[in-house]
Amino acid sequence: MTRPEIIAQIKTVISDCFPxxxxxxxxxxxxxxxxxxxxSMGFVLVICKLEAMFDVRIPERQWQKLSTLGxxxxxxxxxxxxx
Amino acid sequence: MRFEDFxxxxxxxxxxxxxxxxxxxxxxxxxxxELLDAVRQRAAEYRAGGKTxxxxxxDGSLDCVIALFAANFAGMQVVMLDESLPEPLLRELIRYTDxxxxxxxxxxxxxxxxxxxxxVSGGAGxxxxxxxxxxxxxxxxxxxxxxxxQSAWNGSQMLPLTPADTxxxxxxxxxxxxxxCGLLWGLSCGACVALGRGARYxxxxxxxxxxxxxxAVPVLLDFLLRTDALNPELATILVGAGDxxxxxxxxxxxxxxxxxxxxxxxxxxxGVAISTGGDPFAMAVCPDDTITLAEDGEILxxxxxxxxxxxxxxxxxxxxxxxxGILHTGDxxxxxxxxxxxxxxxxxxxxxxxxxxxxxxxxxxxxxxxxLGHTELAVTTRDGRPVLVWSGEGDAKDIAQRLRPVMAGLxxxxxxxxxxxxxxxLPRTATGKIKRWELQQKAGxx
Numbered sequence: 314m315t316r317p318e319i320i321a322q323i324k325t326v327i328s329d330c331f332p333x334x335x336x337x338x339x340x341x342x343x344x345x346x347x348x349x350x351x352x353s354m355g356f357v358l359v360i361c362k363l364e365a366m367f368d369v370r371i372p373e374r375q376w377q378k379l380s381t382l383g384x385x386x387x388x389x390x391x392x393x394x395x396x
Numbered sequence: 397m398r399f400e401d402f403x404x405x406x407x408x409x410x411x412x413x414x415x416x417x418x419x420x421x422x423x424x425x426x427x428x429x430e431l432l433d434a435v436r437q438r439a440a441e442y443r444a445g446g447k448t449x450x451x452x453x454x455d456g457s458l459d460c461v462i463a464l465f466a467a468n469f470a471g472m473q474v475v476m477l478d479e480s481l482p483e484p485l486l487r488e489l490i491r492y493t494d495x496x497x498x499x500x501x502x503x504x505x506x507x508x509x510x511x512x513x514x515x516v517s518g519g520a521g522x523x524x525x526x527x528x529x530x531x532x533x534x535x536x537x538x539x540x541x542x543x544x545x546q547s548a549w550n551g552s553q554m555l556p557l558t559p560a561d562t563x564x565x566x567x568x569x570x571x572x573x574x575x576x577c578g579l580l581w582g583l584s585c586g587a588c589v590a591l592g593r594g595a596r597y598x599x600x601x602x603x604x605x606x607x608x609x610x611x612a613v614p615v616l617l618d619f620l621l622r623t624d625a626l627n628p629e630l631a632t633i634l635v636g637a638g639d640x641x642x643x644x645x646x647x648x649x650x651x652x653x654x655x656x657x658x659x660x661x662x663x664x665x666x667g668v669a670i671s672t673g674g675d676p677f678a679m680a681v682c683p684d685d686t687i688t689l690a691e692d693g694e695i696l697x698x699x700x701x702x703x704x705x706x707x708x709x710x711x712x713x714x715x716x717x718x719x720x721g722i723l724h725t726g727d728x729x730x731x732x733x734x735x736x737x738x739x740x741x742x743x744x745x746x747x748x749x750x751x752x753x754x755x756x757x758x759x760x761x762x763x764x765x766x767x768l769g770h771t772e773l774a775v776t777t778r779d780g781r782p783v784l785v786w787s788g789e790g791d792a793k794d795i796a797q798r799l800r801p802v803m804a805g806l807x808x809x810x811x812x813x814x815x816x817x818x819x820x821x822l823p824r825t826a827t828g829k830i831k832r833w834e835l836q837q838k839a840g841x842x
Contacts, residue, residue, distance in 0.1 A: 354619035357595045373594050374504070377480050
């Protein structure tokens with residue numbers, strides 16, 4: 314899966330979790346807390362759905378460090394099985 | 397049952413109900429007799445190892461619980477650490493609290509091991525929890541197995557559980573509310589404590605473990621309600637460790653769940669007052685505790701069985717809040733005509749300006765939030781003047797314009813001097829309180 318595809322999937326999940334949110338303007342460097350106003354529990358919801366979608370497991374200790382959309386994509390990408 | 401310490405508690409139930417489930421973690425069940433055996437065996441290993449202070453990088457697992465009880469049995473000082481903290485801060489805390497051994501994720505403990513110290517003498521029985529650090533840098537609060545067991549007894553006198561109950565522990569054990577109300581409350585009553593499997597399972601744990609009782613912080617309860625994650629068997633929810641909007645409590649009560657609200661501090665080994673009647677914010681004082689109000693409404697607590705020994709290596713800070721055995725909480729309250737305690741605010745959330753003007757922040761900020769329709773804001777001072785820190789996108793001129801009617805109704809000294817914008821989230825504690833000290837530092841750099 315390519316990086317743009319991962320980013321697109323992340324935006325889809327955010328949109329599913331928060332239907333009122335406009336995700337079209339989100340970029341790799343968008344900060345999740347402020348640019349999306351997703352709170353800590355909303356973030357848990359998004360990560361859980363992403364883990365299920367990509368069949369990966371991101372250690373909970375790492376969650377605090379995921380600041381931008383790009384950080385989330387990195388965490389997913391490095392855990393995807395190599396093609 | 398009232399127990400002197402952890403060993404007395406576990407020994408009693410291992411004798412009285414050896415095969416009753418004490419802990420569940422995933423599909424593993426640990427009976428009371430098995431738990432006592434496992435703790436004693438690990439304690440023997442710790443004694444043989446000769447270490448004096450164990451830092452627990454708490455992950456809430458079964459082995460985590462065994463390790464912390466075992467270290468206490470073995471006469472070690474125990475320090476409860478939040479494993480999600482940044483590594484530099486963890487290293488600082490390890491050095492501050494004299495930790496010479498770590499329990500936790502092997503990769504993390506390896507990474508932190510260079511910070512280990514030579515240990516401590518005279519720390520036997522100490523269990524250290526860090527305060528939330530709402531107003532200043534976090535301090536380690538020295539509690540003991542005894543004080544924590546008395547706190548659990550106090551709570552169980554207000555909200556008794558039975559051996560037929562299952563208490564779900566979803567809160568971090570590195571926080572005293574999670575430790576006492578998520579773990580000890582159940583164990584002291586001989587109930588089964590189901591250990592939550594972490595944030596990843598927030599939506600599934602209730603329907604997996606089918607608890608009858610749950611302790612939660614407001615944001616977690618809100619999340620569980622919004623995601624329809626609560627199970628029908630759940631009869632009691634104890635909410636604490638932060639202000640809780642009434643609509644959250646009402647939503648839980650509407651499901652037929654008894655919702656209680658607790659008030660306490662790390663310094664008092666958790667709760668000192670719990671609501672048990674219809675109004676969740678009208679709290680009865682726990683049996684071992686005496687609460688009085690100072691002239692300005694500050695809540696003063698006399699909790700001889702549950703009070704901290706002091707702040708670790710901070711006699712100055714201890715003396716500032718603990719005077720003649722009475723804890724000056726910094727919280728404001730009132731008693732209603734039935735003698736129930738209501739929390740009305742936080743004295744430390746008062747800004748005192750150079751001209752003597754005082755701003756009571758919760759009330760002040762609530763007015764701004766209402767006027768602006770934006771919750772991620774807070775007020776602090778910069779150069780002695782009140783300033784608004786606005787987290788997220790915004791336009792300072794537009795915000796100032798919208799605040800004009802509010803400011804017009806305030807004394808000049810209380811009017812905001814500046815709007816500071818930041819893309820970063822506001823510094824908050826794990827329970828959502830604004831870290832006032834950190835906010836002030838941040839405002840100075842904006």
